[in-house]
Amino acid sequence: MSEQRSYPEAQQLLESNDIFVMPSEVHGIITGLLACGLDIEEHEYQGLLCDVLNDGISFERTLKQWLSELYTQVVDSFSNEQLQFELMLPDEEESLIDQANALVAWVNGFLLGFGLKQQDYGKLSADVKEVIQDFTEISRLDTHFDESEEDKQALHEVLEYVRVSAMLCFAELGKRDTSTTTSKTLH
Known part of the structure; x- marks a missing residue:
C-alpha cells in the first residue's frame, strides 16, 4: 500500500476527477457503510461510491x-x-471553521453511507438510534467558530463524540471479522 495522502492531496485528487466533495465526506460515507453492516470482504462499496459520487461512472485508476x-x-x-479509528479531517493548523465544515461533511457522509445499506431502523438498538439522531443534529451544526480556546475545546468534544459513536455503531452492527464468518457447514 502506498503512503497515505494528506487531506489537501486527497482534495486535489477528488477535484482532478471532477468530484467536488470533501475527503472527509468520502471517509464518512465509507465509515457509514461499514458501521451499518456492509460485509468487509465484499467490494460493493466501490459501486456504491461510483453511484453516489460519480453518477455511476467508474473511477479512474488513481482515484480507485x-x-x-x-x-x-x-x-x-x-x-x-x-x-x-480517526476521522479524516484537515490538520489542526487549519481554521476552526474549516475543521468544523469538514466534520459536518464527515457526519453527512456517515449518515449517507449508513442509510444506503441500513434499511430497517426499527431493529436498531436505542444507542445506535441515539447516535443517528445526534449525527442528524450535528449535521446542522453552525460552523462559525472563533479561534478561541473555548471553541477549540467544543469542536474537539464534538469530534471525539462522533469518533466514539462511529466505533459504537461498527461494534454493534458492522463487525464482519473473518474469524466469525468461517463456514458453519456441518459435516
Missing part, C-alpha cells in the same frame, strides 16, 4: 486505488484493539 486504500484503512482502524 485511493478509495481502496481509504476503505482498507477504515477497516483496519475499526478492527484495531487499541481503538485507533
Whole structure:
C-alpha cells in the first residue's frame, strides 16, 4: 500500500476527477457503510461510491486505488484493539471553521453511507438510534467558530463524540471479522 495522502492531496485528487466533495465526506460515507453492516470482504462499496459520487461512472485508476486504500484503512482502524479509528479531517493548523465544515461533511457522509445499506431502523438498538439522531443534529451544526480556546475545546468534544459513536455503531452492527464468518457447514 502506498503512503497515505494528506487531506489537501486527497482534495486535489477528488477535484482532478471532477468530484467536488470533501475527503472527509468520502471517509464518512465509507465509515457509514461499514458501521451499518456492509460485509468487509465484499467490494460493493466501490459501486456504491461510483453511484453516489460519480453518477455511476467508474473511477479512474488513481482515484480507485485511493478509495481502496481509504476503505482498507477504515477497516483496519475499526478492527484495531487499541481503538485507533480517526476521522479524516484537515490538520489542526487549519481554521476552526474549516475543521468544523469538514466534520459536518464527515457526519453527512456517515449518515449517507449508513442509510444506503441500513434499511430497517426499527431493529436498531436505542444507542445506535441515539447516535443517528445526534449525527442528524450535528449535521446542522453552525460552523462559525472563533479561534478561541473555548471553541477549540467544543469542536474537539464534538469530534471525539462522533469518533466514539462511529466505533459504537461498527461494534454493534458492522463487525464482519473473518474469524466469525468461517463456514458453519456441518459435516
